[in-house]
Amino acid sequence: MKIAMIAAVGRNNELGKNNDLIWHFKEDMRFFKETTTGCAVIMGRKTFESLPKALPGRKNIVLTNNIGYEAPGAQTVATIQAALDAADTETVFIIGGAAIYASFLPLADEIYLTEIDAECADADTFFPRFDKAQYTKSIMQTLCVNNTTLQFARYDKK
Ligand SMILES: NC(=O)c1ccc[n+]([C@@H]2O[C@H](COP(=O)([O-])OP(=O)(O)OC[C@H]3O[C@@H](n4cnc5c(N)ncnc54)[C@H](OP(=O)(O)O)[C@@H]3O)[C@@H](O)[C@H]2O)c1
Numbered sequence: 001m002k003i004a005m006i007a008a009v010g011r012n013n014e015l016g017k018n019n020d021l022i023w024h025f026k027e028d029m030r031f032f033k034e035t036t037t038g039c040a041v042i043m044g045r046k047t048f049e050s051l052p053k054a055l056p057g058r059k060n061i062v063l064t065n066n067i068g069y070e071a072p073g074a075q076t077v078a079t080i081q082a083a084l085d086a087a088d089t090e091t092v093f094i095i096g097g098a099a100i101y102a103s104f105l106p107l108a109d110e111i112y113l114t115e116i117d118a119e120c121a122d123a124d125t126f127f128p129r130f131d132k133a134q135y136t137k138s139i140m141q142t143l144c145v146n147n148t149t150l151q152f153a154r155y156d157k158k
Helices: 026-036 045-050 080-086 098-107
Strands: 002-009 014-017 040-044 060-063 074-077 091-094 110-116 135-145 148-157
Touching: 002 014, 002 026, 002 098, 014 098, 026 110, 026 148, 040 045, 040 080, 040 098, 045 060, 060 080, 074 080, 080 098, 091 098
Parallel strands: 002 091, 002 110, 040 060, 040 091, 060 074
Antiparallel strands: 110 148, 135 148
């Protein structure tokens, strides 16, 4: 099984604030949906709570230490290994947030990053720094939306 991470980040790796997304570009939302649909997705409990509901067309797997936690439309698991065991598709997507990206980073075969050329001064969660020399970067698409550049990049582990 291939382990892929997917995230949208600002210039300083900003991911979120107040348990919500910072970046709301519909082009990025569409890319996320197209890329992950049909695959299992693994997320942290806080990211699950930030969603209106479980993501349709994907097996939702939620990591939490709370054994009694109920996540409608999702399977809850308590360890990284249990999350991977629950994933039953050729590719599993790690969809955040910061705590989950950091835990799975050493295991990831590829990282899809929408790199947004903008900053958010009051962000409170960040994508972990990683050694880009260990990856081959491909730029899949570059868009300019409302004067902001979005670069859709994929980093493949060498
Ligand atoms: N820009 C993007 O692409 C993107 C994507 C996703 C999320 N986000 C943003 O990221 C923020 C949320 O990130 P976050 O780091 O605060 O939270 P998170 O990673 O979504 O969730 C953290 C929670 O996951 C559980 N967890 C983490 N590691 C675990 C492990 N090894 N075993 C068992 N449970 C584990 C714990 O839940 P319990 O406390 O229940 O034990 C922990 O409190 C939000 O602002 C969200 O909007 C941004």
